[in-house]
Amino acid sequence: CLAGLRQAADQIGRPDRLGPLEIAFWHQNPATMDASAAGHYAELGVGRLIISPPLLEDPQQVAAFLEQHAGLAH
Numbered sequence: 134c135l136a137g138l139r140q141a142a143d144q145i146g147r148p149d150r151l152g153p154l155e156i157a158f159w160h161q162n163p164a165t166m167d168a169s170a171a172g173h174y175a176e177l178g179v180g181r182l183i184i185s186p187p188l189l190e191d192p193q194q195v196a197a198f199l200e201q202h203a204g205l206a207h
Contacts, residue, residue, distance in 0.1 A: 135177055135179075138156060139154070155180040155181060156180050159183045160184050163185065163187065163202065184205070
């Protein structure tokens with residue numbers, strides 16, 4: 134899919150004012166996301182990785198989720 138998106142952007146063109154094409158991916162299983170997996174997405178050309186948390190209602194659970202995944206940002 135990433136190659137197809139790049140090919141379409143090259144064929145259609147993109148106004149300079151929009152900047153380069155940024156590919157975002159929404160990862161819906163945070164239990165399977167670690168630094169290695171995040172690095173793999175980056176190598177594929179994903180510029181923005183969105184990690185969807187499970188339903189968290191307890192503020193301590195939210196804090197733990199954020200701490201667990203904070204190191205993935207780069």
